[in-house]
Amino acid sequence: MNPKGFRHNPSSVTVLANRFAVVGQHVFHLNLMAIPVCLPESTKKDVNVDITELPSTTPNDVVNHEPAASVTAGTNVSAAISEPFQQVVEPQPVPPPGLPLGVQRNWVWFYWQMVFRMVFYPWMGYRVSGSEQFNNSEGGLILSNHQSMLDPLLLPLAFGRPVTYLARSTLFEKRFLGAFLRKVYVVPIDRDAARAGSLREMQRRLEQGFLVGIFPEGTRSVDGEMGPLKPGFLALMRRGKVPVYPAGIAGAHLALPRGKLMLRPRRVRVVFGKPILPEEIAAYSKQQDAELIELVRQRIAACAQAAEAWRRGGPAPEGPL
Numbered sequence: 001m002n003p004k005g006f007r008h009n010p011s012s013v014t015v016l017a018n019r020f021a022v023v024g025q026h027v028f029h030l031n032l033m034a035i036p037v038c039l040p041e042s043t044k045k046d047v048n049v050d051i052t053e054l055p056s057t058t059p060n061d062v063v064n065h066e067p068a069a070s071v072t073a074g075t076n077v078s079a080a081i082s083e084p085f086q087q088v089v090e091p092q093p094v095p096p097p098g099l100p101l102g103v104q105r106n107w108v109w110f111y112w113q114m115v116f117r118m119v120f121y122p123w124m125g126y127r128v129s130g131s132e133q134f135n136n137s138e139g140g141l142i143l144s145n146h147q148s149m150l151d152p153l154l155l156p157l158a159f160g161r162p163v164t165y166l167a168r169s170t171l172f173e174k175r176f177l178g179a180f181l182r183k184v185y186v187v188p189i190d191r192d193a194a195r196a197g198s199l200r201e202m203q204r205r206l207e208q209g210f211l212v213g214i215f216p217e218g219t220r221s222v223d224g225e226m227g228p229l230k231p232g233f234l235a236l237m238r239r240g241k242v243p244v245y246p247a248g249i250a251g252a253h254l255a256l257p258r259g260k261l262m263l264r265p266r267r268v269r270v271v272f273g274k275p276i277l278p279e280e281i282a283a284y285s286k287q288q289d290a291e292l293i294e295l296v297r298q299r300i301a302a303c304a305q306a307a308e309a310w311r312r313g314g315p316a317p318e319g320p321l
Helices: 010-028 041-046 077-085 107-124 169-173 175-183 196-207 231-239 278-282 286-311
Strands: 127-129 140-144 163-168 186-189 211-214 244-250 269-272
Touching (some): 127 286, 140 286, 163 169, 163 196, 169 175, 186 196, 196 211, 196 231, 211 231, 231 278, 244 286, 269 286
Parallel strands (some): 127 269, 140 211, 140 244, 163 186
Antiparallel strands (some): 244 269
């Protein structure tokens, strides 16, 4: 029995079929494999819906969409509809979230990111290049030059997602500071003890989809020039099995010089280079550590030089270096 007021005729069925097809195509983006059609036998004998060629339509046209179906007699509608939809209805995998588990509810991190953006962008003219190449659903290791205490704050601004760092364990002994550092995903490390535990924790963060930042120089630069790299980062670089992104910071040593606490209005630029992929890293044996360190040094230096040229008024880099 039809609902009151509904006129059951082939034309109505055709219009409904077309409108549902348009909605499915433009709103839900479904990949359909088969759409079962359940119609009374009397209807199947009278209706043939050909929807293999729908016109190009936008979601705004759904309401006024004119059907692209033809109605002929004597054909089974199930076969007519199932065949053109052989490629439709396969559920698509749900992509992993852009932020690691727990970050979306961390109001402390989000609050301070908002504060830093309000300060760094207008006050220091903060600009970044190359951040678009990062995959928000996977972890990555960032290796950067180290100019200032600002550096750990500058890198996360490029992504809107956390970057995990190592910090000396004595900072965590202070109750409120330690709690804050943990909330912003800093990992304690005891420089006098074995670092295996900290290394395992950083590797676990990479597996969870975090970005991990390391400054291979091991200390801040006095004049902004890049110093030699220490080999401690190689262990995580080899074990992480994630892309390694070189990064160059310019101007941070002028905005907050070493030994100073007052922020100065100076231009700051950050440039990210093309990633060093896990298979490239695996090509270097343990005996080739020196060559791998030199490769990383050259890639970081290229990013730092491009950032400095940009800071001095040159053009922004065109694509990742």
